[in-house]
Amino acid sequence: xxxxxxxxxxxxxxxxxxxxxxxxxxxxxxxxxxxxxxxxxxxxxxxxxxxxxxxxxxxxxxxxxxxxxxxxxxxxxxxxxxxxxxxxxxxxxxxxxxxxxxxxxxxxxxxxxxxxxxxxxxxxxxxxxxxxxxxxxxxxxxxxxxxxxxxxxxxxxxxxxxxxxxxxxxxxxxxxxxxxxx
Numbered sequence: 628x629x630x631x632x633x634x635x636x637x638x639x640x641x642x643x644x645x646x647x648x649x650x651x652x653x654x655x656x657x658x659x660x661x662x663x664x665x666x667x668x669x670x671x672x673x674x675x676x677x678x679x680x681x682x683x684x685x686x687x688x689x690x691x692x693x694x695x696x697x698x699x700x701x702x703x704x705x706x707x708x709x710x711x712x713x714x715x716x717x718x719x720x721x722x723x724x725x726x727x728x729x730x731x732x733x734x735x736x737x738x739x740x741x742x743x744x745x746x747x748x749x750x751x752x753x754x755x756x757x758x759x760x761x762x763x764x765x766x767x768x769x770x771x772x773x774x775x776x777x778x779x780x781x782x783x784x785x786x787x788x789x790x791x792x793x794x795x796x797x798x799x800x801x802x803x804x805x806x807x808x809x
Contacts, residue, residue: 633672634711634720634798635678643668646682648723650670654694662691665725667709677706677801681710688761696735703729703761711798714769731759 631638631646640646647666649737670684688703705727714722733755 628771630673631667632711632798633682633709634674634800636800638672639668640670643687646670650710651685657693660694661689662687662689665701665705665723668704668708679710680798680800681708683708686727688725688727688729697733699733701729701731701758701759701761703727703731705729705761713797713799715719725761727761728758729761730757732756732759741765 628649629647631642633646638645648664649660650663651659652661661721665686666744667682667689668687670682670686672680672682674680684706686705686707688701688705691700692698693700705725707723707725707727709723710721714720732754770771
């Protein structure tokens with residue numbers, strides 16, 4: 628779900644979460660498999676030419692990923708932008724670019740690399756916590772005191788998307804457009 632995409636005429640970004648993006652994935656094993664959310668906390672809109680509009684500022688981020696064998700979550704603040712660019716009369720490109728820092732935790736729950744529990748509870752789970760950058764596409768962690776852990780997971784996803792608008796959520800502000808509310 629996205630709310631407050633840039634370009635809507637007379638829309639102001641004056642309050643926290645006047646723009647936000649929220650994604651939720653459910654599964655039969657854990658109920659909630661993932662949550663991805665980011666929202667503009669403080670920022671403003673901008674435009675670059677007749678076909679490109681966006682907003683930029685400080686975003687708040689919360690992500691949670693929890694398939695069957697590992698869990699990762701983070702809370703962060705980031706500077707970034709969300710924009711929409713009309714590539715042609717009927718095709719719009721929407722996206723966000725964020726860079727920041729936050730606090731994250733992650734690790735395996737069971738399987739290879741997780742030792743049996745010791746008398747003090749150590750070894751039950753392989754969790755690690757700390758400050759993490761938010762511009763990572765992939766992370767490979769190595770720890771000097773723990774053995775490497777390798778796991779493989781295969782998934783099949785079946786999705787359903789409900790689109791409530793003929794333009795797939797794109798905001799059309801261009802003059803002369805039939806979809807322009809002005």
